Amino acid sequence: MSLTAAAAGLWKSYQGTPVLKGCSFAFDKSGIYILTGQNGSGKSTFLRICALLEKPDQGEVRYLSDGGKALRNDIQLKRRITLVLPKVGVFNTTTFKNILYGLKIRGMKKEDREKRANEILEFVGLLHKKDQNAFTLSSGETQRLGIARALAIGPEILFLDEPTASVDRGATEAIEEIILNLKKKSSSIIVIATHDRGQAEKLADCLMVMEDGRIITG
């Protein structure tokens, strides 16, 4: 494992309403971290700040390299982590081209990125849908595409915000299987926000509970 993260004393308010109130946690071992808590408890905000998509009002998220060196919050660091949003945000093109996007903006060679995209689509079971417009996928498939698009770029830390919130039981099991397979295959840190207690128990190496804007380790 080459990248670790630590959130220290995060505070965040929206329109004067505090959502995070001094939230701290360290992601320093590989495995699956599950963040649970009631709706509106601040799980998504915490993930978005950790994934460097938003800035906290107070506190900081520090990313440390293998040697313990603090990394600058720049595009190089942002390209080593990723967040899959609850609403995936697929591009209006084929499933295959959706996967290629993250690789293309990194300047990867055409043959390499196509090979990688095919591998990832096979891993998430969407290879047969590679030429289909992503807008025509079912909600479960869209969620798998979101995960595949994130996995394609080989993130060292993967954040998943409610990856199974809007999908049926079968699709949920498929996504859980993908996450467990990913854990077996890589030594990445996977952080998942979910309000599904059963899923939390099934997947978690480390269970975190968010309550009133703070994290209580389970």
Add this chain to the structure above:
Amino acid sequence: MGYLLKGFREAFGLMLHLNPELLGIIVLSLTVSCTALLIATAFGLPLGALVGLKRFPAKGVVISAINSFMGLPPVVAGLFIYLMLSRSGPFGFMGLLYTPSAMIIAQTVLAFPIITALCHSAIVSVDPVIRQASATLGATPLQVTAAVIREARYGIMSGVMAAFGRVIAEVGAILIVGGNIAGYTRVMTTTIALETDKGNFELAIALGIVLLALSLLLNLGLHVIQRKGMRGAGG
């Protein structure tokens, strides 16, 4: 009724025999309008994206101004450009009045607000989650903007085609700044107006048929683009 039939018969004769005067007028019309469209798109698309994606003071005023200029009467645009390019005007030294360049400027002025407004509208219609999704995948701010523009491509194409429809059929501005000089600045619309005045209907009818055919093609193109966009968005 006889003169009408005669007019149509002779018009088809001109088209079938690829009359050089007719062809010259069509080529000049397309050259002027396509050049104007390219220039207007080169400036209108980035401005539409900027207004759609960035926050800045008086943004609402800028949007209202762009929308207002969409309805700019061509004769008013023609008058303004005439005053700018006439010998005593600020750009008179360039000697552009009564040239195809002046006509391109006039059509660019007419197409620019349409393209800017419709590009802006297409870009703000893109789901905001697209910006976040591309950012989470490691896109730089410029790459995020490019991703949003790519998502808005069908709306942008519709805007460009709508602007083309406006400029190719426009007569007021190019008549004022182009002067309708035979073989030099005479385009389809100005020729139709002139030949109708003169009672020479065959060339006017032939050009009218070409304009209608172009309009039909344009609408077919728009329909195909919109269907393609809807198929993606609605599935």
